[in-house]
Amino acid sequence: xxxxxxxxxxxxxxxxxxxxxxxxxxxxxxxxxxxxxxxxxxxxxxxxxxxxxxxxxxxxxxxxxxxxxxxxxxxxxxxxxxxxxxxxxxxxxxxxxxxxxxxxxxxxxxxxx
Amino acid sequence: xxxxxxxxxxxxxxxxxxxxxxxxxxxxxxxxxxxxxxxxxxxxxxxxxxxxxxxxxxxxxxxxxxxxxxxxxxxxxxxxxxxxxxxxxxxxxxxxxxxxxxxxxxxxxxxxxxx
Numbered sequence: 001x002x003x004x005x006x007x008x009x010x011x012x013x014x015x016x017x018x019x020x021x022x023x024x025x026x027x028x029x030x031x032x033x034x035x036x037x038x039x040x041x042x043x044x045x046x047x048x049x050x051x052x053x054x055x056x057x058x059x060x061x062x063x064x065x066x067x068x069x070x071x072x073x074x075x076x077x078x079x080x081x082x083x084x085x086x087x088x089x090x091x092x093x094x095x096x097x098x099x100x101x102x103x104x105x106x107x108x109x110x111x112x113x
Numbered sequence: 114x115x116x117x118x119x120x121x122x123x124x125x126x127x128x129x130x131x132x133x134x135x136x137x138x139x140x141x142x143x144x145x146x147x148x149x150x151x152x153x154x155x156x157x158x159x160x161x162x163x164x165x166x167x168x169x170x171x172x173x174x175x176x177x178x179x180x181x182x183x184x185x186x187x188x189x190x191x192x193x194x195x196x197x198x199x200x201x202x203x204x205x206x207x208x209x210x211x212x213x214x215x216x217x218x219x220x221x222x223x224x225x226x227x228x
Binding site (some may be wrong): 033035042043044045046047050091095100101103104105106 | 147151155156157159172201203205215216217218219220221222224
């Protein structure tokens with residue numbers, strides 16, 4: 001079975017500092033996508049960043065970047081210069097050829113002023 | 114640009130009553146459409162997905178059903194709600210690039226409380 005694991009249920013960070021959220025996945029597929037979604041208190045799921053498995057270069061989106069280690073099946077999210085608006089649940093997800101996206105259990109991130 | 118709508122935003126229903134949640138997508142054609150459920154404090158569980166009009170795949174056997182009467186409309190239904198149907202329901206869409214369906218974009222969700 002294809003699974004996504006987020007081992008940190010909760011994390012906190014001081015405003016303007018950097019935090020890294022961990023994610024590991026399990027698959028035998030060679031072609032897949034990986035995502036980080038943010039779910040603020042409004043509960044709408046917002047795409048933060050995505051990574052194609054065939055690309056070696058780590059994806060970046062402004063203050064958000066990933067560390068994609070394909071051999072280790074690891075996909076961590078780094079948030080730089082944390083802002084109060086980054087407070088949310090963060091979900092790691094994987095998408096394979098079978099059109100089935102799997103989500104981790106989420107990490108609750110609190111940015112403290 | 115593409116937009117996805119869901120309604121209602123919030124719904125409180127008695128046990129045994131019927132349910133109809135609607136999702137529509139604007140600005141794209143032939144999307145793949147999905148229904149997810151999220152229990153409080155939990156991740157997302159895929160309920161149904163559709164690759165075209167009238168084509169529905171069910172991921173989890175349950176009290177719910179889905180229909181796709183139009184290309185950009187996806188409906189989640191139940192004939193008789195159970196207490197366990199309470200949760201947050203999210204609709205999503207994606208499109209195909211090459212051989213794979215790509216990023217899923219989510220609607221604002223519907224909070225359902227069954228009493």
